[in-house]
Amino acid sequence: MGRTLAEKVWDAHIVRQAEGEPDLIYIDLHLVHEVTSPQAFEGLRLAGRQVRRPDLTIATEDHNTPTVDIDKPIADLTSRTQIDTLRKNCEEFGVRLHPLGDVDQGIVHVVGPQLGLTQPGLTVVCGDSHTSTHGAFGALAFGIGTSEVEHVLATQSLSARPFKTMAVNVEGTLKPGTTAKDIILAVIAQIGTGGGQGYVLEYRGEAIRELSMEARMTICNMSIEAGARAGMIAPDETTFDYIHGRPHAPAGKEWDAAVEYWRTLRSDDDAVFDAEVTIDAESLEPFVTWGTNPGQGLPLSGAVPDPEAISDETSRAAAERALEYMDLAPGTRLRDIAVDTVFIGSCTNGRIEDLRAAAEVVRGRRKADGVRVLVVPGSFKVRMQAESEGLDAVFTEFGAEWRHAGCSMCLGMNPDQLAPGERSASTSNRNFEGRQGKGGRTHLVSPLVAAATGVRGTLSSPADLEPSEPVA
Amino acid sequence: MEKFSRHTGVGVPLRYSNVDTDQIIPAVYLKRVTRTGFEDALFAAWRGDDSFVLNQPAFSSGSVLVAGPDFGTGSSREHAVWALKDYGFKVVLSSRFADIFRGNSGKQGLLTGELAQDDIELIWKVLENAPGTEVTVDLEHRQVRCAEVVAPMQVDDYTRWRLMEGLDDIGLTMRHVDMISDFEAARPSHKPRTLS
Numbered sequence: 001m002g003r004t005l006a007e008k009v010w011d012a013h014i015v016r017q018a019e020g021e022p023d024l025i026y027i028d029l030h031l032v033h034e035v036t037s038p039q040a041f042e043g044l045r046l047a048g049r050q051v052r053r054p055d056l057t058i059a060t061e062d063h064n065t066p067t068v069d070i071d072k073p074i075a076d077l078t079s080r081t082q083i084d085t086l087r088k089n090c091e092e093f094g095v096r097l098h099p100l101g102d103v104d105q106g107i108v109h110v111v112g113p114q115l116g117l118t119q120p121g122l123t124v125v126c127g128d129s130h131t132s133t134h135g136a137f138g139a140l141a142f143g144i145g146t147s148e149v150e151h152v153l154a155t156q157s158l159s160a161r162p163f164k165t166m167a168v169n170v171e172g173t174l175k176p177g178t179t180a181k182d183i184i185l186a187v188i189a190q191i192g193t194g195g196g197q198g199y200v201l202e203y204r205g206e207a208i209r210e211l212s213m214e215a216r217m218t219i220c221n222m223s224i225e226a227g228a229r230a231g232m233i234a235p236d237e238t239t240f241d242y243i244h245g246r247p248h249a250p251a252g253k254e255w256d257a258a259v260e261y262w263r264t265l266r267s268d269d270d271a272v273f274d275a276e277v278t279i280d281a282e283s284l285e286p287f288v289t290w291g292t293n294p295g296q297g298l299p300l301s302g303a304v305p306d307p308e309a310i311s312d313e314t315s316r317a318a319a320e321r322a323l324e325y326m327d328l329a330p331g332t333r334l335r336d337i338a339v340d341t342v343f344i345g346s347c348t349n350g351r352i353e354d355l356r357a358a359a360e361v362v363r364g365r366r367k368a369d370g371v372r373v374l375v376v377p378g379s380f381k382v383r384m385q386a387e388s389e390g391l392d393a394v395f396t397e398f399g400a401e402w403r404h405a406g407c408s409m410c411l412g413m414n415p416d417q418l419a420p421g422e423r424s425a426s427t428s429n430r431n432f433e434g435r436q437g438k439g440g441r442t443h444l445v446s447p448l449v450a451a452a453t454g455v456r457g458t459l460s461s462p463a464d465l466e467p468s469e470p471v472a
Numbered sequence: 473m474e475k476f477s478r479h480t481g482v483g484v485p486l487r488y489s490n491v492d493t494d495q496i497i498p499a500v501y502l503k504r505v506t507r508t509g510f511e512d513a514l515f516a517a518w519r520g521d522d523s524f525v526l527n528q529p530a531f532s533s534g535s536v537l538v539a540g541p542d543f544g545t546g547s548s549r550e551h552a553v554w555a556l557k558d559y560g561f562k563v564v565l566s567s568r569f570a571d572i573f574r575g576n577s578g579k580q581g582l583l584t585g586e587l588a589q590d591d592i593e594l595i596w597k598v599l600e601n602a603p604g605t606e607v608t609v610d611l612e613h614r615q616v617r618c619a620e621v622v623a624p625m626q627v628d629d630y631t632r633w634r635l636m637e638g639l640d641d642i643g644l645t646m647r648h649v650d651m652i653s654d655f656e657a658a659r660p661s662h663k664p665r666t667l668s
Contacts, residue, residue: 015655016648021630024648026655028663036549038505047642052652055667064503078503085505096666117664129548129572145550145576147641155645157652193490194542194568227545229571250662258662293490293545314489314541314589321488411499411547430546432494434517 002268004165005234006200009140009265013123015157022159028122029139030152031108032059032095034086035413036127040150041089053156054094058117059086062107063413065100067376067403079414093153106379106405109133109347113217114381116246120235120262125152130347130429132223136216137243138235138265140200143224163230164274166199167267170207172282177463179357180215181349181427181446183207184222185287185297187279193295196228199275202267203233207281213242214353221348222429225294234266286461288334289431289444291322296431298334300449300461306330325433326441327421334459337443341424342373342454343436344447345403346410349427350378352385354447359391361451361462362398368457373400374416376408400454412437425453473581475638476611479562481535483607483618484525485599491539492546493573497555499547510551511558526559530603538595538607539566544573544584553580563609565616565625567592578631579641585609587616591623611635 003011016024030053037059044051051057064079074080083100090097098104104111109130112118120138125131127149134141144158152158170183188195201223208216216233223231240259243249250258267273285299296319298305307319307330323330328337344350344358355377367373375395377383383405386392392402409416410428418424418440427450431442443459452460501513518524525531537556543566544552553576556564564582567589577584587595598619599605607618609625611632616623627635634641645652 016651024645024651026652026659028659029666035502039507039550042505042507049642053656055665058666063499076503082503082505117666119664122663127548127550129546143548143572145548145553145572145579147550147576147579151642151645154642155649155652156656157645159641159645193545194570197542197568197571224546224572227542227570248664248666250664254662257660261660261662293492317487318489411494413499413502430492430494432492432546434498435494438498438500438517 002271004267004271004273005138005202005232005265006140006163006165009121009123010162012121022161024157024159025123026157027125027152028056029112029117029124030057031112031124031126031131032057033062033108033128034082035063036146037089037149038082038085039146040153041093043150044153049154051093051095051153056156057095059090059095059097060105060108060111061086061100063407063411065406066414067406067408067416070100070404103380106381107347107350107407109221110351110378110382113137114379116243116249119243120239120265125158129224130221132229132231133217133221133347135220135223135230135232136213137239138232138262140230140232142229163200164198166196166201166275166277167273168201168203169276169278170203170205170281171278172207172280173210174207174281174284177448177461178284178286179446179448180211180218182284182287183279183281184219185289185294185444186284188222188226188295189297190279191226191277193225193293194227196223196226199228200230200232201226201228203231208233209236212353213238214351217351218348222294225429235262286446286449288449288459290326290328290334291319292325292431292433294429294431294444296322297444300334300459302334304328304330304332304334335464337459338457339371339425339443339453339459340422341418342371342450343409343424343426343428344374344450345376345378345408346428347378348429349447350376350382352382354427355382355386355391358447358451359394361448362454363394365398365455367399367454371454371457373398373454374403374409375400376403377405379405398454409436411435425450425459473638473640476581476583476635478608478610478612479535480606480608481562482531482533482604483536483538483595483599484531484534485596486525486537486539487596489540490542490545493544493549493552494546496544496552497549502549502551507554508558510555514555514559528603533560535560535562536607536609537561537564538592538599539564541566541568541589543569545570548572550576553577553582557582565592578634581635583609583611583627583635585616586626587623591621594621
């Protein structure tokens with residue numbers, strides 16, 4: 001019987017297998033950031049252990065970093081301490097670090113691919129659940145906890161059980177105005193926040209093949225919101241073209257050898273998945289969430305659901321609770337929901353194509369009165385690229401704030417937060433209670449919907465915009 | 473790690489599904505660089521609400537959390553486990569756990585026992601009708617007992633063995649360090665390195 005992509009990558013990394021025990025698998029690339037690593041390094045120190053492979057490890061500062069005044073000391077003392085701790089740990093253990101202000105600093109999941117470190121067939125881990133992002137390259141990439149971070153630092157391996165496999169077939173072609181974000185929000189709404197639990201999701205089908213690498217990353221990034229630790233897409237010419245020439249891409253004969261191997265990384269025709277779901281891309285509309293988990297989403301043309309109409313008791317209770325938190329009444333048209341803040345950024349949608357897409361929508365327009373628009377590039381390099389294309393001017397003329405790179409308002413560990421009761425349209429990945437600030441309310445959207453919402457002040461898609469709306 | 477075979481303590485009914493790790497501990501508390509002292513951060517947003525279950529005196533000393541399905545979803549933060557442990561929880565029971573949370577719990581000696589949702593409902597009723605009732609979690613026999621309710625509990629063999637023996641993961645792996653070295657020697661040269 002043939003093997004799936006995930007099984008091929010897993011099998012190629014088995015260090016040890018024993019009856020009744022998890023496999024010991026080798027880790028090719030370990031990404032580190034300041035939040036989930038301090039206690040891991042401390043553990044090494046206490047046990048007198050070293051980092052086994054600093055040459056397979058790389059760290060960036062992203063979660064706590066401010067997006068303004070980055071040349072000044074970080075005002076929040078606990079944030080500064082955490083950043084300082086990472087710097088000391090990286091120095092002590094010989095780990096490469098891209099600190100705030102460095103040209104390669106940025107969100108860890110933007111930086112890895114940008115440097116060409118993320119490649120097909122690798123095992124990639126990070127103390128961060130959005131490590132699933134890197135699966136877009138055909139890598140097996142997943143988030144781990146701090147104890148596992150320590151384990152990987154010490155042994156470059158991980159004790160784990162093989163995942164089950166689920167094929168997510170996305171058939172047909174996306175209509176204009178719909179994006180990778182709408183695909184993944186629709187997938188999560190279909191299978192639920194626990195639907196992918198225990199699985200690697202392999203995204204397949206015509207719509208996936210047609211996506212750019214950055215769009216594929218958006219999809220794999222949110223696999224975890226369906227409960228799956230990893231999402232994967234088989235590498236193809238799009239993948240190879242993206243990697244070619246990047247700083248850490250193989251070169252010369254090594255490139256040829258790598259590509260020859262990478263071409264084998266696809267699920268065999270006779271491979272059997274443990275589960276399979278199908279989504280019709282053709283029928284997708286822009287998707288937005290109305291509740292407090294990423295599975296509570298609907299097409300933008302819909303209305304806030306009535307919990308009374310939900311038959312499953314647990315789902316009904318969750319919906320009731322979500323509507324209370326979100327301060328929404330059943331039946332409200334999603335397009336009538338007004339927001340205070342638009343956030344464009346994060347490891348889900350903070351790459352250059354996301355910024356280009358949003359900029360095209362807002363070019364020559366002014367934001368709605370009273371709406372704050374934050375644009376936060378995913379990395380320093382993304383910011384530089386955007387500026388070289390003049391996108392920063394497009395955003396600032398629109399009335400948006402053009403910020404420095406980091407996780408920012410995706411989780412509000414830095415000062416970029418919603419105030420209690422404030423509502424956002426956000427291109428990030430989680431609409432959990434308080435995620436973007438205590439009492440804040442989040443609607444997850446694509447960059448196109450975020451930008452159009454900034455124009456109108458209510459949840460909107462570019463198709464809702466009048467061509468004649470005020471031009472600066 | 474401390475050995476775990478059986479625990480009896482006050483059960484705390486948490487009638488929510490999809491309790492994500494942002495609810496267990498909000499991001500603002502993740503800035504600390506220590507491994508302890510997270511008890512005040514547990515369910516921080518909900519603790520301000522007087523009606524929240526942990527604010528009720530009968531439950532405040534609870535050590536067995538009985539939660540709705542899909543507990544621990546979202547962020548990989550192990551701080552969620554530390555916060556539960558620091559507060560005094562030894563066990564979380566649910567009909568379904570998020571993968572990363574369950575893995576993290578096992579590393580820290582917090583038992584995540586899977587029960588059928590029907591059994592969870594029965595235990596909720598007992599705990600709500602008689603707050604302060606104790607729950608016995610018997611890892612050796614994979615069983616949960618609460619008043620008249622006796623429910624089978626699922627825990628995988630390996631996690632059970634590790635918890636019962638109190639074994640440290642890194643120490644276990646280090647026994648096979650030669651195999652790691654052998655594997656490394658055979659890795660293709662086109663794989664990337666972060667240092668030149």
